[in-house]
Amino acid sequence: MANLTASKVASLAKKTPGRFADGGGLYFVVPTTTDKKPGQAYWMLRYSFNKKRRELTLAKYTDMSLSEARAQAALKMAQVREGQNPIALKKQSQMQEFKTVNDLFEDWQQVNRNRLKHPQIPERVYRKDIAPHIGEYNVDQVTARDIRRVITAINDSGRPSISNDALMYCKQLFNHGIKLDVIGANPASAFHVDDAGGIEKSRDRALTIEELSQAFEVFRANPQSFTRDNYLACSLLVLLGCRKSELCEAKWKEFDLDKAVWELPRERSKSGVGLTIPLPDLAVEMFHELQIRAVDSDYVFPSRRLAIRPHMGPDTLNRAICKMFGIETGKRTTPPNLMGDLEYFRVHDLRRTCRTLLASLGVPGHVAERCLNHKLKGVEGIYDRHDYFEERTEALALLAQRLRPIIAPG
Known part of the structure; x- marks a missing residue:
């Protein structure tokens, strides 16, 4: 039998701390504050489940009337009779919903x-x-x-x-x-x-010196389509053999151009190993130009669309190269193929080209592998912790001498 009325509940909420039964397990609770005044009142349901006494808060008094509280209490007690625990059901309903x-x-x-x-x-x-x-x-x-x-x-x-x-x-x-x-x-x-795309074959594309000359000549001849930032990025990729993300996401704090070194941090290295990269004179010249172009940005290649990301995007260079080959997805008109009969290549092929050129210049394999920040394999990789910095410095300087007429003519 119900013991509470709406007027009585309103009166209790203002001045009488305590727990007041309405019947059927429903209680009106007025907590006591630290200064022994009535706190924010709420509705509570007491019930037994699996032979244990449970208490479930239904709602604040300000959010639920007496009649609504009685209806909620009746619903929850029906769930108990059906073998369901209202507390568990409430927790489940509060879990994150995945609608989309x-x-x-x-x-x-x-x-x-x-x-x-x-x-x-x-x-x-x-x-x-x-x-x-x-x-x-x-x-x-x-x-x-x-x-x-x-x-x-x-x-x-x-x-x-x-x-x-x-x-x-x-x-x-x-x-x-x-x-x-x-x-x-x-x-x-x-x-x-x-x-989907089918089984992928490992690419082994490496550009010859003649192909590099042709590609960079086209790049220089089309500065509106292939920007100076794109040109310098591709030049540094073939000159240093670093990964695209390592270069495009690089910050100026990683560089000491006076000492001609780039301290690639471990957390940005795909191999998980940091590396001190020696910079040949040609690379230092390009980074000095990039400093001017970057103005006050923290990044070597700041994004020209700052709302998206602070540095050059991961697809920027490949899209720019595709355009030179007359490939531009999502466009109604197809741009002309400015590369002529040159076989298509991607940004990562420039890294492979660097490795191939180092071999052609007589650089030992283990030194060339470290230039690309590859972990040495087998027993050599386990026991040889020498970083080959001097050898890499000589190798990249030799490569820069070979590439200067191609990527920085005149």
Whole structure:
């Protein structure tokens, strides 16, 4: 039998701390503050579950009337009679909801930040090539046809390796959804590499001296399409043999141009090993020019679109090179092929070209490998901790002498 009325509850809330029963397990609770005055009142339900007494806060008095509290109490007691624990159900309902694929991705990406060395890679592929197609879809409504649409669009843009990556990330993303009991099946599970970009063959493209001369001549002749920043970046990549991300994301604090060294930090090195890179005179000249071009930026290659990222983007150089070959995805008109009969190459091929040129100049293999910041293999890699700094200095100076007429003529 109910013992409370709306007027009595209003009076109790103002001046009488305590716990007041209404019947059926419902209580009106007025807590006592530190100065022994009534605190913020609330509704509470007492019930037994698995032979243990439980207490569940329903709501603040200001948010729920007496009649509404009685209705909520009756609902919760019905759940108890059905063998359900209202406290457990409340905790479950308060867990993060994953309505859209974007919601699921944000949770998955938190996991990636803890387990991956470079979590920005799957994030970049997702935001650029997956999210525009299915990001706003309800996570439980994505079908296999939607996945096919994602990988087909990437294939049509001429990026088979990215298509493979996108398929892999879709599988991982929706498997994460299965783990969280958000979905019951993975819409990407039936697809294989053959359905995306196909089995990738290892590239062995390295440019000859003649090809380098042709490419850099075209770069110089088209400064509006191939900017000076792009030119200097490609020049340094073939001159130093560093990785694209290591150079494009470099900060000025890593450099001492007076001593002609670049201290590549371990956390930015793909190999996980920091390296002191000796800079030949030609490289120092280019970095001095880049200092002027960077103005007051912390980055060697500051982004020209600061709203996106503070440094040159990961796709900038490859897109610029593609344009020189008459390849520009997402455009209605196809640009002319300015490279003529030159075989297509990518940014990473410049790094391979550096390694090949070092070998052609008689640089020992173990020195050339360290120039590229490769870990030495086998027993030599375990026991030989010598960094070959002097040898690398001589090797890169020799390479700079060979490349100067090509990348810095006149």
